[in-house]
Amino acid sequence: MHHSLKSLASSLLLLMLLGACSGNVGNDANDDTEKSSEPTVSSAFPRTLEDANGDFTLDKAPQKVAIAHWGFVDSFLLFDTPSAAVVLPFSAEQSVLKTDVYEPYVETFDELEVVGENQQVNLEALLAYEPDLIIAGNQVNEDIDQLQQIAPVFVVDEEEVNVWGDWPALVSLFGDILGQEDVAESFIRSFEQKVEEGREKVANIEGEVAFLQAREATAWLQGTNYLPLYYDQLGLSVPDASIMEEGAEISLEGISELNPDHLFIGYFQGDSDSSSSIIHEWEETNVWNSLQAVEKGQVYEMNGELALGYGPIGQSYGLDQVVQALE
16 A cells, blocks of 8 residues: 555544544435345356455355454445444444444345454454355454454455545445445446535535544544545535645634634534534634634534545445535
């Protein structure tokens, strides 16, 4: 992986780990990019694909798939398999799997087990699940040898597939592995169409737009490098400041200096609610209430783990939220 992409991935991971907590949300993404209810499984099995270790042969479409890489879950949920097991970025109680946004995807599985939390694979739980295929990554998963003792492991080359910045590539790969290329192509095509429609809807929006990641005691400005969906693809205007490229932890005074016309706040406590975040303190100050976005009524709240994340389901939700707020 290119050095800058390594930095992006590691920085994103650091931001996600700093006390993030998702809980349940009541927001409905109104998402027309949901996965197909009746995917066409390719009959072209056995098939040989290339993974990080060379040729990998799949004799038939896998029926019990374990996702050992916590960053793969969002993309994998687009597909239909009878049974799946996943490793979560946070605890099961905090998981976005419980949110309304994910419900249409989760409910299509006859069985969806959790075999790891907080990025750690639970080998005992994975063994008990008895998968016929495990999908892992060669950078995040360091226990490939142990995983291979449980079931065949398809090892994604994370230098070839940028998990944190190119979910379409990962979705396409999963389509190839599962024999559901049509599902991958359909979702990607629908998402691209949604982006194009959204770009048209916000084309005449005036003023600069900033995104904050709100935590209990800190707030993080999201840089353009982390949000190409909103800044590059939707074409939103970027505040003129050097901090905007990489983003950083930011104070209320720092936000005041940026003074964007539109301000999106992504909460990691789950519900779009400032009561358990630093924003609640800021809302009581004159500095906050003097912000252009506040005075104009152009502050928008959303689930930050989803909207500011890297996967197709979260980004589809975020796209809906941003376009609906601005149009």
